[in-house]
Amino acid sequence: MNQHQESKYRVKAIWKTLQGEGLFAGRPAVFVRLVGCNMWSGYEQTRQRDAERNGGSCPLWCDTDFTKEGSQDYTAEALAAAMQKVGGDVRFCVITGGEPLMQLDYTLVKALHKAGYFIAIETNGTLSLAERCWDPKAEKLEAPDWIVCSPKLAVPQLQLEFFDELKLVVPDYKPEDFDAFVGLQRINKIHNHTLPLLWLQPEDGARLQEARKMAIETALAHPQWRVSVQTHKILNVE
Numbered sequence: 263m264n265q266h267q268e269s270k271y272r273v274k275a276i277w278k279t280l281q282g283e284g285l286f287a288g289r290p291a292v293f294v295r296l297v298g299c300n301m302w303s304g305y306e307q308t309r310q311r312d313a314e315r316n317g318g319s320c321p322l323w324c325d326t327d328f329t330k331e332g333s334q335d336y337t338a339e340a341l342a343a344a345m346q347k348v349g350g351d352v353r354f355c356v357i358t359g360g361e362p363l364m365q366l367d368y369t370l371v372k373a374l375h376k377a378g379y380f381i382a383i384e385t386n387g388t389l390s391l392a393e394r395c396w397d398p399k400a401e402k403l404e405a406p407d408w409i410v411c412s413p414k415l416a417v418p419q420l421q422l423e424f425f426d427e428l429k430l431v432v433p434d435y436k437p438e439d440f441d442a443f444v445g446l447q448r449i450n451k452i453h454n455h456t457l458p459l460l461w462l463q464p465e466d467g468a469r470l471q472e473a474r475k476m477a478i479e480t481a482l483a484h485p486q487w488r489v490s491v492q493t494h495k496i497l498n499v500e
């Protein structure tokens with residue numbers, strides 16, 4: 263790409279809310295939902311087809327609209343400015359999707375760091391972070407500060423190099439199937455006090471009651487794992 267062609271990011275929504283899930287649940291955040299996912303088209307008619315084609319069941323129960331309808335394109339600087347307009351003083355952001363690693367790159371991470379954000383992302387683990395966040399000029403990784411991975415394929419098919427939190431949606435994903443992946447959890451100051459950040463999140467939807475019961479039973483049988491409740495749905499915020 264030459265210097266006159268700036269990368270643009272297709273954004274479904276920017277909003278200020280509370281992080282609903284995981285370690286930072288309850289914390290005010292600016293959310294950015296990027297358009298597009300490599301597991302599902304985002305359209306109701308292809309849930310079944312995409313689950314079969316992509317070998318992961320999440321299209322069957324994904325709770326999110328990340329389609330291009332109503333989206334807007336931003337350069338990295340314009341997105342940072344729009345986030346500051348929406349979020350005011352909030353300097354914790356969550357980049358999600360869809361699958362954010364289809365679009366997020368070192369240019370965007372750099373712009374958000376320059377704007378003072380602590381950057382968290384929510385990713386399905388199927389894509390490499392290092393490939394997108396390697397800054398060839400600076401010869402270093404310009405990576406988000408906090409990586410939450412909710413894996414959607416089996417371990418041999420995952421490309422993510424490291425993460426800070428691991429979140430399995432129950433019942434389709436089970437602790438015993440991710441033993442080999444848990445070791446990629448990054449150790450840092452926060453982890454030293456709270457290890458391990460391993461979550462079991464009940465699948466919301468028609469099977470919620472059953473999924474909750476299984477998450478509770480699984481945590482009691484595998485005490486390294488904790489249950490994650492989607493608190494934004496209880497508090498009735500987006």
Ligand SMILES: C[S@@+](CC[C@H](N)C(=O)[O-])C[C@H]1O[C@@H](n2cnc3c(N)ncnc32)[C@H](O)[C@@H]1O
Binds near residue numbers: 323325
């Ligand atoms: C919509 S995804 C977007 C980020 C990324 N594509 C991923 O799957 O991690 C955000 C989070 O919501 C979770 N999620 C999606 N649908 C859900 C559902 N019906 N019940 C519980 N968690 C769900 C995902 O597992 C993920 O942790």
Ligand SMILES: Nc1nc2[nH]cc(C(=O)O)c2c(=O)[nH]1
Binds near residue numbers: 281494
């Ligand atoms: N409040 C709130 N917290 C969230 N944490 C992860 C979310 C996501 O969809 O990635 C999410 C979301 O959609 N809303």
Ligand code: SF4
Binds near residue numbers: 299320324328359
């Ligand atoms: S859960 Fe994540 S990976 Fe699965 S379809 Fe939804 S956005 Fe895509």
Ligand SMILES: [Mg+2]
Binds near residue numbers: 325326
């Ligand atoms: Mg959500």
